[in-house]
Amino acid sequence: GAGVSQSPRYKVAKRGQDVALRCDPISGHVSLFWYQQALGQGPEFLTYFQNEAQLDKSGLPSDRFFAERPEGSVSTLKIQRTQQEDSAVYLCASSFLDILNYGYTFGSGTRLTVV
Amino acid sequence: AQKITQTQPGMFVQEKEAVTLDCTYDTSDPSYGLFWYKQPSSGEMIFLIYQGSYDQQNATEGRYSLNFQKARKSANLVISASQLGDSAMYFCAMRDGAGGTSYGKLTFGQGTILTVHP
Numbered sequence: 001g002a003g004v005s006q007s008p009r010y011k012v013a014k015r016g017q018d019v020a021l022r023c024d025p026i027s028g029h030v031s032l033f034w035y036q037q038a039l040g041q042g043p044e045f046l047t048y049f050q051n052e053a054q055l056d057k058s059g060l061p062s063d064r065f066f067a068e069r070p071e072g073s074v075s076t077l078k079i080q081r082t083q084q085e086d087s088a089v090y091l092c093a094s095s096f097l098d099i100l101n102y103g104y105t106f107g108s109g110t111r112l113t114v115v
Numbered sequence: 116a117q118k119i120t121q122t123q124p125g126m127f128v129q130e131k132e133a134v135t136l137d138c139t140y141d142t143s144d145p146s147y148g149l150f151w152y153k154q155p156s157s158g159e160m161i162f163l164i165y166q167g168s169y170d171q172q173n174a175t176e177g178r179y180s181l182n183f184q185k186a187r188k189s190a191n192l193v194i195s196a197s198q199l200g201d202s203a204m205y206f207c208a209m210r211d212g213a214g215g216t217s218y219g220k221l222t223f224g225q226g227t228i229l230t231v232h233p
Binding site: 031033035040041042043044045048056089091093095103104105106107108109111 | 119150152157158159160162165206208219220221222223224225226
């Protein structure tokens with residue numbers, strides 16, 4: 001596609017429910033990042049994929065968070081047993097190359113609200 | 116560790132005037148890149164401008180320019196001739212040198228909300 005597509009756009013989950021957030025990057029983009037953006041804050045890094053390999057998951061806040069990109073294209077961020085503090089916008093970004101001055105394309109995000 | 120600081124939670128500007136949004140950064144990596152993004156209320160992150168740590172000239176992109184002062188570790192965004200559509204949240208972000216274990220992830224500041232008045 002022309003841009004990075006994220007779905008669903010909005011998700012309301014009851015506390016304790018599992019959720020899955022999807023990111024469809026630009027075709028051919030090697031690098032894929034997930035960020036978490038709390039209300040009124042800047043995005044914070046969660047995890048990074050280079051093709052299908054998850055090379056950095058240091059930003060995942062707990063073992064309830066899990067991300068995968070099995071075929072090196074679409075990625076899914078899964079949150080198990082959601083908590084209220086998980087409420088945030090989850091942004092996905094992709095990039096063609098891992099070069100310093102090569103920009104990212106961000107999706108519009110998934111706004112997760114845990115009630 | 117990298118850090119980006121945006122000290123202006125909110126800024127107001129009159130339409131057609133220029134405005135400067137402040138950004139300071141801290142890194143021990145000699146090679147890094149600085150980005151500015153615009154995030155309207157719809158939520159998407161829109162890339163505005165990029166400055167590399169070794170670039171000799173300040174970056175410019177249309178009405179956007181970056182006032183890069185390396186010794187002071189500042190990378191302020193200047194928007195000239197503000198328009199009503201410029202009202203949004205603006206984020207400064209830094210990407211450290213690719214390679215090693217960094218993978219070029221972005222570190223963002225807290226953001227500045229810009230409101231343009233008619």
